[in-house]
Amino acid sequence: MPHTHPETELHNPQSTKPPLDPHLKALENEAIHIFREVAAEFERPVMLYSIGKDSSVLLHLARKAFYPGRVPFPLLHVDTGWKFREMIAFRDEMVEKYDLDLVVHTNPRGAAENITPFTHGSALYTDIMKTEALRQALDAGQYDAAFGGARRDEEASRAKERIYSFRTPDHRWDPRNQRPELWNIYNGMIRKGESVRAFPLSNWTEVDIWRYIQAEEIPIVPLYFAKKRPIVERDGMMILAEDPRLELLTGEAKREEVIRFRTLGCFPLTGAIRSSATTLDDIISELETATVSERQGRAIDRDQAGSMEKKKREGYF
Amino acid sequence: MTAPALANAALDETAVALPVQETARVVRDTRPLRLITCGSVDDGKSTLIGRLLWDTKAVKEDQAASLQRDSNGKQNDLGLPDFALLLDGLQAEREQGITIDVAYRYFSTDKRSFIVADTPGHEQYTRNMATGASTADLAVLLVDARVGLLEQTRRHATIATLMGIRQFVLAVNKIDLTNYDRARFEQISHEFKELALSLGVRQVTAIPVSALKGENVVYDGRASMPWYEGPTLIEVLELATTRSAQTVGFRLPVQRVSRPGESFRGYQGTVAGGSVKPGDSVVILPSGMVANVTKIVTFDLVRNAAVAGDAITLVLDRQVDVSRGDVIATIDSQPMIGLAFDAQLVALQPEGIQPGKRYWLKSGSRRQRVQVQPVSQLELKTGKWNHADELPMNAIGKVHLAFDEQAIFDTYEQNRTTGAFILIDPDTNNTVAGGMITAKRAALGGIHTEESRVILSLPADLADQLMATELFANRREDVEVRRVTAGKAVEIIDTIDQ
Known part of the structure; x- marks a missing residue:
């Protein structure tokens, strides 16, 4: 029996937005096709929801794909306990507003063994609180397909990942032995315990995400927009200093700066950028002239050689 | 034929995509162009793609910095990092120094965006090339100007054609190492054009290129090759056509039946050909039942038409049995x-x-x-x-x-x-x-044509007799004989009579 939620018919107010340009429309069509295919072929799909801009686009596309029905699968948020406060508030607001089913999971080892990004370093912390936590949550839900918002342009090892990315029962990815993927025909055949990670945004770039957010008026966490915020500088990154758990080290001082975030993860591992972009137009024009990639602000990509590929083999998204 | 003339052959007007709900305004095709690059390690393929990404500013400073770090300070003679490292994403590959799978790369100009499937050139990886080619609109084939066409060039062109690609660009790379030899370039382009024609491909552009120096990739190479007046690689890509919505008639493979409530029943899928509008009569296959379209539902609005590529929800005017895997098609021109x-x-x-x-x-x-x-x-x-x-x-x-x-x-x-x-x-x-x-194929075999061949399914002795006659003696190439038992032949002939 497929794992479906009671479907109720939704009524959307007629939109007055102008039609999407053909480029974004083509990307949107492809993503909707993938959503529908996975929902039809798998028994227990789930959508990984990280609350960031890509997740916001993913959620919007899921709502479009199944309209006038509800989104027919739950959202899963792996909460490390170290997310930005505004992210959690935004998540709960979305769930309420769009009538979504949300599953939140935190690795119990975090509290039991007091694992923090400060005490254990970014590599071990990420392994336990993100990768291991995700595996726990996927096992607990017996999910056979998980949607993720990863894009191929983000990072070198992602450039070769399939849209349906096959995982063994212990959630491993074998980059040397991926199923060939031809046309838009996806192979969803798996054995019990195996699963597929599905990536509807594979062919989107960062600029596409922002232009789509603008065109479709998609709500996003306010941390993406520039504002005067308290920060502390550490290891060459500007970290948001609003959480009482952030202890200042010798020589560090809190100060206020006009900043924003280009990507959002765990606040101690995500660096802010100096920016005065307060609107989507500002963000897009800033991006078009940007000289660094978005993941430059992410500590976890750089903590060891080939680090994202290694994390992915072990089950990280 | 001269090189510029060859080059211009591919510069036909770009196909125009006209969204139906818009006013009749001519819009340039700005859908992303998907392309595949074919060539071997030695042809400088990674350098070419690296050059495209670099010169369109798809590579950011931090990526360039980690590139510098990974190449251990190795640089090419222009002081640029090793572009191949940009593309060879997986550790295993870096260690072996070869590309082992299909990688997708993204870049854009102010006119259009591009998705490149980068596939390996080694023979055993035909599968990867077929994978990359399956979604591509255009193939860029690379040859080394000093070496010219190779057996693998024919192989790549053949696979690309088989997978439905009808636009080729031949990048004659390392032209700088031939001293920008025009005659050499024209000879290679001529040979390639013959090859492409033998495969039925007419849209061919040949370009003399130095990927390493960035000549005729994004920026023109006039300073070194004043004799070349054709387009740069990026200019050809900007004007290429995306696969047209082939026009055999409306097709909607049903992915999912949406039943959110008693009052609504819609069929969800992506239009795979033609177009549809409310009022159209459609047939549901394989059942053969007929219905009329009442509504095309999308999240934003109830639309008055949908075209190939659109992900839609179709509502029909009567209760018919439709399930996932069925195809809803136009009645006039059925699959x-x-x-x-x-x-x-x-x-x-x-x-x-x-x-x-x-x-x-x-x-x-x-x-x-x-x-x-x-x-x-x-x-x-x-x-x-x-x-x-x-x-x-x-x-x-x-x-x-x-x-x-x-x-x-x-x-x-x-x-x-x-x-x-x-x-x-x-x-x-x-x-x-x-x-x-x-x-x-006819259900039981019999006589039918397969392209230009005739297939005869006959008892063995009869087949041999027939093929020995003067009538078939000169046409053995055109006929394929499948020898069957006499009993089977009777069955087949019975079906032909009906």
């Missing part, structure tokens, strides 16, 4: 429906394709059991089809498909979506072949 089809396929796994084995076939949203009988295999070196009973990995073969239940297809030539399929091995669940439908 083929039957139990037996001819196809070409590429074998993708070490086990190859075994005769008589029952595979899963997936096409659109339809998955069904199929028995595959290999007929012949393409010899890529010569372009000849040789008889074959099984197909090893990387083989391109012609096969017969026999289904238990009705299958629904267009030919791949007519529709790259409803004419394509994959085969899945039920033992491993792995994708073992990508295939393209070429024709429908």
Whole structure:
């Protein structure tokens, strides 16, 4: 029996937005096709929801794909306990507003063994609180397909990942032995315990995400927009200093700066950028002239050689 | 033919995509262009793609910095990092120094965005090239100007053509190492044009390129090659056409039936050909039931039409039995429906394709059991089809498909979506072949044409007698005889009489 939620018919107010340009429309069509295919072929799909801009686009596309029905699968948020406060508030607001089913999971080892990004370093912390936590949550839900918002342009090892990315029962990815993927025909055949990670945004770039957010008026966490915020500088990154758990080290001082975030993860591992972009137009024009990639602000990509590929083999998204 | 004339052959007006709901304004095709690059490690393929990304500013400073770090400070003679490292994403590859799989790369100019499938050039990786080519609108083939066309150039061009690509760019790379030899370039372009024509491809542009120096890639190379007046690579890509919505008529493979409440029943899928509007009469296949379209529902608005590529929800005017895997099509021009089809396929796994084995076939949203009988295999070196009973990995073969239940297809030539399929091995669940439908077969065999060939299914002695006659003596190449028992022949002849 497929794992479906009671479907109720939704009524959307007629939109007055102008039609999407053909480029974004083509990307949107492809993503909707993938959503529908996975929902039809798998028994227990789930959508990984990280609350960031890509997740916001993913959620919007899921709502479009199944309209006038509800989104027919739950959202899963792996909460490390170290997310930005505004992210959690935004998540709960979305769930309420769009009538979504949300599953939140935190690795119990975090509290039991007091694992923090400060005490254990970014590599071990990420392994336990993100990768291991995700595996726990996927096992607990017996999910056979998980949607993720990863894009191929983000990072070198992602450039070769399939849209349906096959995982063994212990959630491993074998980059040397991926199923060939031809046309838009996806192979969803798996054995019990195996699963597929599905990536509807594979062919989107960062600029596409922002232009789509603008065109479709998609709500996003306010941390993406520039504002005067308290920060502390550490290891060459500007970290948001609003959480009482952030202890200042010798020589560090809190100060206020006009900043924003280009990507959002765990606040101690995500660096802010100096920016005065307060609107989507500002963000897009800033991006078009940007000289660094978005993941430059992410500590976890750089903590060891080939680090994202290694994390992915072990089950990280 | 001179080089500029060759080059201009590809600069036909770009096809115009006209969204139906918009006013009749001519819009340039700004859909992303998907392309595949083919060539070997030695042709400088990674350098070419790296150059495209670099000169369109798709590489950011931090990526360049980690590139510098990873190349251990190794630089080419222009002080740029090793571009190949940008593309060879996986550690295993870096260690071996070869590209082992399909990687997708993104870049854009202010006119258009591009998706590049970067596939390896080594022979054993035909499967990866077929994968990359399956979604590509255009193929960039690379040759080393000092070496010229190789056997692998023919191989790549053949696979690209087979997968439906009808636009080629020949990048004659390392032209700087020939001292910008115009005669050399023109000779190679001429040879390539002959090759492309022999494959039926007319849209060919040849460009003299130095990927390393960035000449005729994004920026022109006039300073070094004043004799070349044709477009740069990026100019050709900006003007290329995306695959047209092939026009065999409206097709909607049903992915999902949406029933959110008692009052609503909609059929969700992506339009795979033609267009549809409320009021159109449609047929549901394989049942053959007929209905009319009442509404096209999308999240934003109830639309007055949908075209190929649109992901829609269709509402019909009456209660009909429609489920996932069915195809909703226009009544006037219906897809083929039957139990037996001819196809070409590429074998993708070490086990190859075994005769008589029952595979899963997936096409659109339809998955069904199929028995595959290999007929012949393409010899890529010569372009000849040789008889074959099984197909090893990387083989391109012609096969017969026999289904238990009705299958629904267009030919791949007519529709790259409803004419394509994959085969899945039920033992491993792995994708073992990508295939393209070429024709429908009469259910029991008999006489029919397969392209220009005639196939006779006859008792063995009769077949031998017939082929010995003067009538067939000179036409053995055109006829394929399948020897059957007399009893089977009677059955076949009975069906012909009907």
